[in-house]
Amino acid sequence: MAASQALSQRQRQVWQFIAKWSYNKGYPPTYREIAEGLKMASVSTVVYHLDALVKKGYLRRTDNAARSIELLIQPIPALPRNEQPKPISAAVVRVPIAGDIAASPPIQAHPERGEYLSLPIAMLNGNHDAYILRVRGWSMVEAGIGDGDLVLIQPTDIADNGEIVVACLDNDVTLKRFYREGHQVTLRPANPNYQPIQVNAAQVRIQGRLMCVIRRLSEN
Known part of the structure; x- marks a missing residue:
């Protein structure tokens, strides 16, 4: 073939x-x-x-x-x-790479300027305001997310327990599994070498939830 x-x-x-x-x-x-x-x-x-x-x-x-x-x-x-393979769908859209996010302790976001990735529009599942973040760190490796991977994010300020989210803590951002019990929020890594982050719910702002992980081969 x-x-x-x-x-x-x-x-x-x-x-x-x-x-x-x-x-x-x-x-x-x-x-x-x-x-x-x-x-x-x-x-x-x-x-x-x-x-x-x-x-x-x-x-x-x-x-x-x-x-x-x-x-x-x-x-x-x-x-x-x-x-080279033809795209799965002829309809593609340019999705902005909005910056870096920590799969480790929270880091300050570093927005990119003018960087985009073309994706099949079907991947957005109707979320046309979706954006991409570049992962830094290994705290989510057991969820299949490694350092340097790109993650497609659906903007939202709410999340269900167990979802992987973009969480903002004092203007720093991190990618973790979200759990809430009463007024307590736990941001849980997917790597036993990292500790969960436990804070009052008022200290956490959800900015988005994970849609999928995108890996790109090195061009070198």
């Missing part, structure tokens, strides 16, 4: 399942979760379709990792131009 060929119906279903799962949960599904979600007979069938998506440049996988699937929004740089 040439990388420039369109996806088959089943490949598209697999890609869309991974994208939707990542949007809802903030991390990619396992092979078994894909098989169960799409009612496939075996994990080997999932691997077959993932191999095709990797070859066409829509995914990257890391061996020996439980959640090893990475959606690639841009074509793999190493592919020849005539073999």
